[in-house]
Amino acid sequence: MSAARRAPPWRRRLLGRQNQNLWFWVFVGPFFAGLVLFIYVPIAWSAYLSFFEAYNTVSPTRMVGFANYTDMLGDPNFRSSLTTFLVFAAFIVPTTFALSLATAVLVARTRVAQAFFRSVFFLPTACSYVVAALIWKMSIFSGVRSGLANTVLGWFGAESVPWLSVTNPPWYWLVIVSARLWLQVGFYMILFLAGLQRIGPHLYEAAAIDGATGWKAFRHITFPLLRPTSTAVLLLLLINAFQAFDEFFNILSSFGTYPPYARPPLVYLYYTALGQGQDFGHGSAGAIILTAVIAVIAVAFNRLFVREAD
Amino acid sequence: MAVVDRSRGARLGALARYTALGVAAALFLVPFYLLFRNALMTEAELTSPTWHLLPSWRWENFTLLFSDPAVPMARSLLNSLAIAITQTLGVLVVSGLAGYGLARIPYRWSNLVFYAVTASLLIPAAVTFVPSFVLVSSLGWVSTLRGLIIPGLFQALATFLFRQFYLGFPKEIEEAAFIDGLGYWGTFWRVVVPNSGGFAAAIATITFIGSWNAFLWPLVIAQDSEAWTVQIALSTFLTAQSVDLAELFVAAVVAILPLLLMFLFLQRWIVEGVERTGIAGD
Numbered sequence: 001m002s003a004a005r006r007a008p009p010w011r012r013r014l015l016g017r018q019n020q021n022l023w024f025w026v027f028v029g030p031f032f033a034g035l036v037l038f039i040y041v042p043i044a045w046s047a048y049l050s051f052f053e054a055y056n057t058v059s060p061t062r063m064v065g066f067a068n069y070t071d072m073l074g075d076p077n078f079r080s081s082l083t084t085f086l087v088f089a090a091f092i093v094p095t096t097f098a099l100s101l102a103t104a105v106l107v108a109r110t111r112v113a114q115a116f117f118r119s120v121f122f123l124p125t126a127c128s129y130v131v132a133a134l135i136w137k138m139s140i141f142s143g144v145r146s147g148l149a150n151t152v153l154g155w156f157g158a159e160s161v162p163w164l165s166v167t168n169p170p171w172y173w174l175v176i177v178s179a180r181l182w183l184q185v186g187f188y189m190i191l192f193l194a195g196l197q198r199i200g201p202h203l204y205e206a207a208a209i210d211g212a213t214g215w216k217a218f219r220h221i222t223f224p225l226l227r228p229t230s231t232a233v234l235l236l237l238l239i240n241a242f243q244a245f246d247e248f249f250n251i252l253s254s255f256g257t258y259p260p261y262a263r264p265p266l267v268y269l270y271y272t273a274l275g276q277g278q279d280f281g282h283g284s285a286g287a288i289i290l291t292a293v294i295a296v297i298a299v300a301f302n303r304l305f306v307r308e309a310d
Numbered sequence: 311m312a313v314v315d316r317s318r319g320a321r322l323g324a325l326a327r328y329t330a331l332g333v334a335a336a337l338f339l340v341p342f343y344l345l346f347r348n349a350l351m352t353e354a355e356l357t358s359p360t361w362h363l364l365p366s367w368r369w370e371n372f373t374l375l376f377s378d379p380a381v382p383m384a385r386s387l388l389n390s391l392a393i394a395i396t397q398t399l400g401v402l403v404v405s406g407l408a409g410y411g412l413a414r415i416p417y418r419w420s421n422l423v424f425y426a427v428t429a430s431l432l433i434p435a436a437v438t439f440v441p442s443f444v445l446v447s448s449l450g451w452v453s454t455l456r457g458l459i460i461p462g463l464f465q466a467l468a469t470f471l472f473r474q475f476y477l478g479f480p481k482e483i484e485e486a487a488f489i490d491g492l493g494y495w496g497t498f499w500r501v502v503v504p505n506s507g508g509f510a511a512a513i514a515t516i517t518f519i520g521s522w523n524a525f526l527w528p529l530v531i532a533q534d535s536e537a538w539t540v541q542i543a544l545s546t547f548l549t550a551q552s553v554d555l556a557e558l559f560v561a562a563v564v565a566i567l568p569l570l571l572m573f574l575f576l577q578r579w580i581v582e583g584v585e586r587t588g589i590a591g592d
Binding site: 019020021023024026027028030031032034035036037038039040041042043045046049058103106107109110112115116117118119120121122123124125126127128129130131132133134135136137138139140144145146148151182186187190191193194245246249250253254255256266269270273274280283284286287291294295298 | 327328330331334338339342344345348356357358359361404407410411415417418420423426430432433438439440441442443447448463464466493494495498522523525526529530541544545548549550553555558559562566569572573578581584
């Protein structure tokens, strides 16, 4: 900059403008280079690999056209992994949303011990999915008598349930879903609490004068005004549901094997691409199909929730 | 009369609210109770069919865990710590700079670069794990700290949030610095950075938690036990053929203790941080 100041005016202007471009890349360059190298290049490479037969190699020579795609779409296991995701998302997204909102509303209206309740619900955010899976699998829902769930059943004279080793009824869903709820509800509650704080108390006072309190006030004031928060929370929950891997892997797999049911897409891809076969061709095709599905859902979500709000 | 009724109704409402919150809070604490109880039990207590409300306080479990040669717990803890700290500092610098550049330095293709950032937000990072693994393995970074740390330094969300934050940063301060002859670089480090402490702390907290608890990427990259993070070590014991239950729970306690202490002592600050980043619609 000092060089620019000493230079004659025409040069200063030129230098100044050049400097601006230069400085933009000094600031943004490192991040952008990393973004390209670790996100965009892998996606492009993946798209390339998806048209090749690539077992154990990333520089394949045999092109197979769309065969990997048709294989994946024709593979009942891959299709069932997509169904698994849809069922899982259809349950976990609205449930987490409702529970987080309910806790936020209850905590916000509490005067005594508010900080305590907030802390307790938020604390699980400190836990990883691995730790939660461990507690759920080995202590709460362990199939033996010493597990908490079976102990409680025992108090009522009921038989022990092998929570993770039966598929009919599919009790493992209860295990997986409750673990995720415990981990997530507190975080989204905090986001809702922040949203609730932005709603001015005078609105409720005015509504109370008109006779709207309780559920009516929630329905006509709280919920509509929480819209930006609600939209963001829904989107984050959806993205998180799509990435479900940790708890499925840790709760259901044992000694390197995974049961044939309850495989969300990432678990399926993990075993396809990084398992014994190292099948990068099919794994990449699956990743591209998943990306496409996410893009479609994101666009639909945008149409449904974001546009409407404007 | 009506006043009395309403206050009784209000009191009943408050009672119901506190009962609901109390029950929910108790349920939320049960897993923590089980974790700590189990960590201090003997193997016999852990498998006994009768319920033990309290453990026999077997503190040796901790020394047993760290002296077990088959379990690289100390090494995994060090790895996790090194990864979480470098990633947190790295993300602050890389995303802080990029966010400021995108928000404040006029450049013809600035918008295009910003679109590339937001578009990558829509692609869940986990979907790219197969191609990213391919890339990182061709760089020869499998089972290295480099492979675990470097790809995690480029967080589009952190850059996005920093940009939003700097867009709202008071321009007058920067203009004064500019007039004093500080260029973009000087203004950023001497004026902007000292005034973004709170926001940077919020991003740092979120990054640290995410990094410490990360699972899929370390699972893919850390194939040798020397490169294991705490989460991978835990997961390996959990899915192993024979499990030493007492050791498993002690390991889990060790794995969550750093974050748990952080949460207990910095709780207020973390909560404000999460709210402050404006992740959820501002």
